[in-house]
Amino acid sequence: MATLSKTVTYEEWLQMPITQDAIEEVVNGEIRIMPPNKSPHPELILALQIAFLPVLDHKNTLFISSTFGLVVRRMPLTCRNPDVAVFDRATVVIRDGYYHSAPQLIIEVLSPSETPKEIAEKLRDYESIGVPEVWLFDPEPETVAVLELRNGKLERVALLSEGILTPKHFPAVQIRISEIWPE
Secondary structure (H helix, E strand, O other): OEEEEEEOOHHHHHHOOOOOOOEEEEEOOEEEEEOOOOOOHHHHHHHHHHHHOOOOOOOOEEEEOOOOOEEEEEOOEEEEOOOEEEEEHHHOOEEOOEEOOOOOEEEEEOOOOOOHHHHHHHHHHHHHOOOOEEEEEEOOOOEEEEEEEEOOEEEEEEEEOOOEEOOOOOOOOOEEHHHOOOO
């Protein structure tokens, strides 16, 4: 991951050209450019789309699994790019083309290059905006950590390698963990 040396404000960031080939996040005003995702990352995202999309009520639910900006705070600017976010449409706030509200579920597929410090930093950002549930898919041991917001903190409530995942806010979704991992 590369970090640009100059910190940016929200207003400066809005004026910057959009980079088509790079994935970027802004953390405390620092732009972080990440390499494209490697396998099995895209395969896991596709498997999640296949599991979620047929059973969600699309009139009331928004499922996003593309590169997008989730503004955590404007000062210092922090904008995350979760792998998957699922929103109750009634809670979605969009300003300047970016999402400024907490989704009900965030799913992250961990990369081997992500450090525990970077993951903890990302989770603190999700806590700060009140994301009630986060799933962390770890391809190396093929596990899913389920975290829930309790007393303002995301706490791990399960670490699963098998069974069925059901998001708290979207109970129609039933994901068999064994069917998510690429063969």
